Amino acid sequence: MAQPKHYESGGFPFFVESNCFERSTPFRNPVWARFFIWELGLLSSRDEVLLHAFVLMPDHFHLLLTLNQDNNEANISKVVKSLKGRSARGLNFIFEREGNLWQKGFHDRIIRVEKSIRRAIEYIHNNPVEAGLVKNPGDWPFSSYWAYADENRFKLPVRIVKPVLV
Incomplete structure (x- = not known):
């Protein structure tokens, strides 16, 4: 099955989901989750993306991010492929395992409306x-919840850049 085409966002955020x-x-x-968060932290420290929000679930993740328009190398497919590839290779190495960690491809949607x-x-x-x-x-x-609710309680090694509207 062909992978869906991913378009550039023109400075608008991408809502991204990928499944295990x-x-x-x-x-x-x-331990696996913390390793993925560490990789996400590396991604968020690079100048090609602004990470606005994330959650890592047991079997998938969601990201809200904007590509840095000043970086001509920024590309949503490359960004997600890098995150998934680095996390899979790292976890396979650490836990001496082989095989796929992530489902092929990912889903993304460009969000253009503030309310959205x-x-x-x-x-x-x-x-x-x-x-x-x-429950809460x-x-x-x-997740990045505490980066929004109370920055003093956000302790994960991930740089969150809140959208200007929030």
Whole structure:
């Protein structure tokens, strides 16, 4: 099956989702989850993306990010491929395993309306609640929720750049 075409956003944020291979749940293991968060932190420190929000679930992730328009190398496909590839290679090496970690490809949507950006952030942060994993978004350890609710409580090694509208 052909992968969907990914378009450039013209400075608008991308809402990105990617699933684990065969909907496996490797990120139930907090060590695996922390490694992915570390890789996400490396991504967020590069100048090609502005990461606005994220959540890592047991079997998938959601990101809200904007490509840096000043960086001609920025490309959504390259960014997601890099994150997935680095995390898979690292985890396979650390845990001496082989095989796929991620499903091929990813889904993305360009968000152009302020209200939709707010909704995307709320959706991302409420994903663990909707999945029945926690009662409150702040109880889930692998999201950017606290970067919005109380920056002093956000302790993950990830740089969050809030959209100007928030």
